[in-house]
Amino acid sequence: MDADLIAREVVEPGTPGLAALADEFGPEILLPDGKLDRAALAAKAFGDDAARGRLNGILHPLIGARTAALVEAAPADSVVLQDIPLLVEGRMGAMFNLVVVVHVDVAERVRRLVELRGMEESDARARIAAQATDEQRRAAADVWLDNSGSEDSLDPAVKALWDRLRTYSANIANSVVARGLPALVEADPEWADQGRRLVERLRFVCAADAVRVDHIGSTAVPGLAAKDVIDLQITVDSLDTADALADRLAQAGFPRVDAVTADDPKPAYGIGGEADPSLWDKRFHASADPGRPANVHIRVDGWPGQRFALSFRDWLRAEPGERADYLAIKRTAAESASGVSDAVAATERYLEVKTPWFDGAHSRVEKWIEDTGWTPDVG
Template sequence: MLLVGLTGGIGAGKSVVATRLAELGAVLIDADRLAREVVAPGTEGLARVAAAFGPQVLAADGSLDRPALGARVFGDEAGRRTLEGIVHPLVRARTHELAAAAPADAVVVNDVPLLVEVGLAPTFQLVVVVEADEPTRLDRLVRDRGMTPDAARARIAAQASDAQRAAAADVLLRNDGTLGALLAAVDRLYRDRLVPYEAGVRSGIVSASDGAAVIADPDPAWPAQAARLLGRVGHALRDVPGVDLAHIGSTAVPGLPAKDVIDLQVGVPSLAVADDVAAALGAAGLPRRPGEWADIPRGSVGTGEDRWPKRLHGSADPDRAVNLHVRVTGSPGWRLALLVRDHLRADGAVRDAYGALKRRIAAGAADIDAYADTKEPWFDTEAAAAEQWAARTGWRPSAAACASAG
């Protein structure tokens, strides 16, 4: 099963995307509909809302008077939080029930208008955001929903910003063009990414790589992608004590060319804990890599292909390659991964020389294994240089380097 979060600003066209995904075979869970269901007449939710806001939010027939409630909480931060504290837990509980009832091979799409606002992004294996320029959204709200321009602007301003939604998005679907273009993009997403991603999660199989040693130019999107993945890992391991998380490797160094693979590190108290959390990581879309699960005796000190004991996971998402290194916090491999990253961040000359070396080796490498083997001696030299830098600067792994799960 794959859990997808779908969101977008009012007027962006999220409902069109949700409908299309359902037509393609996804199981759709509509948070707005559930929010209405949990406060229907006779429900616990309606009784709690009436108790919190008074009988004036009830219609003559005993149902919820939504305009009256909206007027009561709009612009009232405390009132809004009270309402959310009643409705959101009930919606989450019902969402979990519906997801649990879906087929084992389902792509479950949770249509959640306030996904970003309430911090739900890490609970999904993929987040899809539908976006459109504000003038387009305003025109749709006035034309199709009968809002006044001022009312439409107020509704847009009350939601998360485009930048906040984009930061949470693994997939951005633009909806400023034709309906046909949007539907075609949704079809490609479902066929080429969601369906194979679901199969990988269900079977515990890392998405296959073509094996080529391709070095990409530095991508400013890499840190944001890593942050989203770390959020997902942190949520999956939220009940595991003593876990720390970090973005490591070349994509964690601004300005450094790299393979388009996000390297992440999970620090755990012991390798036994690493084994215990394997299933949770797999359920989050990061299954363990076959053949690289047992302890491996230390050889050289390389961080890219670390031969110290660890557990290695990859990504079931065909569009986002990941190496997730699970190491014992404080171990030599854990420390060196952070040290080399920080040394490269601090010394632009070393970073640039390493980037040039990577490009030269990749140009002559037959495949990714040959590339890694040829590059390995650099790590031995860099480890010594990084240790000297650490001694000069007093470097230590810090809270800034390693975010805690939770």
């Protein structure tokens, strides 16, 4: 679905969209035959932030409504691709399962606009200057495709992306989650941005039903080697709320998993005064995206498991010695699981080795909380 084509459709002669533009920007944006003079409109709208805001205020609701109708009409087994030039500027990334940015260097963008579209260079540069920066686009991109080369140079990357999307779509339809073997990899600086995008996506899906959403676990600790799986925690007011979120999360690409084999530290019941094991209960979902495995833990606000997930992350960030100790036990656990080929069985083996370490870690975290006065940051 091409947002540019939809944008043209909603301002055809006789449409309310074109009438609204003429009222806002004047009849001089119309050609003699009544069609929109796009160059005249661009000259008025793209050199001024306020004018561009008025333009978007007219067009975006119309484009959104038409797009929603097309999505609703798509066959159930479709992979729906939406080409949205202003997705980053509109901060719409969280609405989608995956965001792909197709990048071209500024000089090449200008050349193509001038040579292929007949645009004046000054107009081309003004339009580019009004758009998101490359840094903003990188921050929004789950997938970055560099299209600065020849037409066929991008083919392998596009084919790989299509294979990922096709598998992702089938996984969502069949409630299948992406699993991998519990192998440790060196810390990836991209984990922070990947976690932030997933947090934003989950916040959008859960809306007011989430008290907070956080990136937790080892991938949230800078410099710590970990399994290449992003762990996230949705905090809710009750397990009933967690259950009510299940369908929404599944449709968004996070099916529920009943047999929990995630990396889920849980100290022995009774440590720290929590004698009721049900206070560690949660709901668990995982990502269906084969290109970005993720675990989603849903816990109740203030319960020991919810509190421990946040304090354990911050404790590791603050204590280099504890971080090194944790890494050592993780390496031992990964080595123990390395000979198991089945992902579920390997994860179970990994946890068998690692979980006992958390009994002592829990006590040390509680002592650290007492000494530092730690409280969760604003989620």
